Amino acid sequence: VLLDEGADHDDRVYDLTGPEAFTLAEAADELSRVTGRPVVYVPETREEAYASRAGYGAEDWEVAGWVTSYEAIAN
Numbered sequence: 595v596l597l598d599e600g601a602d603h604d605d606r607v608y609d610l611t612g613p614e615a616f617t618l619a620e621a622a623d624e625l626s627r628v629t630g631r632p633v634v635y636v637p638e639t640r641e642e643a644y645a646s647r648a649g650y651g652a653e654d655w656e657v658a659g660w661v662t663s664y665e666a667i668a669n
Contacts, residue, residue: 618668640665 616624622635638646643661650657 637668 618635618637622633625633640661643664644657647657647660652660
């Protein structure tokens with residue numbers, strides 16, 4: 595998050611990363627640990643992902659954006 599409104603961030607690229615890579619399952623495990631509540635990552639095929647989001651009434655391009663974003667993160 596950039597909080598300095600006076601700084602010039604136009605056309606700049608920032609790598610947002612931490613000290614290690616982790617899977618979505620590991621992220622869910624960590625969320626469970628810190629919240630004390632169960633969080634489970636359930637992997638989906640591309641077809642399952644499209645089907646699970648189809649009921650939201652979103653435009654096709656919006657659903658495709660959701661699915662491809664999660665694919666990029668998951669992979």
